[in-house]
Amino acid sequence: MSFYRNSRKYHKWLMLFVGLQLLIWSITGTYMVLMDIHYIHGDSLVAKKTQSLAAKQVEFTFKELLAAHPQATSVELGFMLNQAVYRFNLDKKKVLLSATDGTQLSPINELLATAIARDKYHNKDVAIAKIQLLTEETPRELSRRYLPVWRVDFDEFSSPSFYISANSGQLVTKRHSYWRIFDWMFAFHVMDYIDEEADNKLLLLFSLMAFIASVFGLVLTYYRLSPKYRTPKKLALSHNVRRKNNKDTKTELANEES
DSSP states (O other), X not given: OHHHHHHHHHHHHHHHHHHHHHHHHHXXXXXXXXXXXXXXXXXXXXXXXXXXOOGGGOOSOHHHHHHHOTTOEEEEEEEETTEEEEXXXXXXXXXXXXXXXXXXXXXXXXXXXXXXXXXXXXXXXXXXXXXXXXXXXXXXXSOGGGOSEEEEEEXXXXXXXXXXXXXXXXXXXXXXXXXXXXXXXXXXXXXXXXXXXXXXXXXXXXXXXXXXXXXXXXXXXXXHHOGGGOOHXXXXXXXXXXXXXXXXXXXXXXXXXX
């Protein structure tokens, strides 16, 4: 029975370390499974609209753009609000240009960022609670690669935020309270509270410990359920229980006959 005692000891000490994390894995995993991932991504916050570009909206030609900015790369023609614009890279920086007269629009100001955020948001009647320009530091929910960026907070349930690029005028990402909870849940689930990478050593260590603890738990279950390894005390207790049940049955039958 030394293997049984060792299994019980190791199972107890391993569960002391991994038991809380197993509970955390259960809670965080349940939240992430139950929440609709499209809602978490904030897709429902963005207004669904289609725009068609007419030739008359583009008065500043592609040839003129290259003449003015010969180093431009990755040139795109698109919309900002209802205006046709060019977006391109210049010296590793995004540039926004009017396709009407070639005027440079970037970096956009607060008024324009507010108008873009309102145009993109699904509910036009919601007030804006706060707007700020982020140039150096970013909150946990935003990557630094988007800087500089305007953060526009809407005064609505779940505290949604739109991030508008100051250089391209595009909506780069959207966040809300349920996304922020999901982000923390994921960090606790993968046990990486900074980079949120699932292939970290701490997660691997606890996963191995949980697996070994589970193996010892199965061993203990086998010993407890197998009659071969049941102790005399347990066998006697089981025998007494059967005798008591038989006695109670005989008493009930005698009462019925009388």
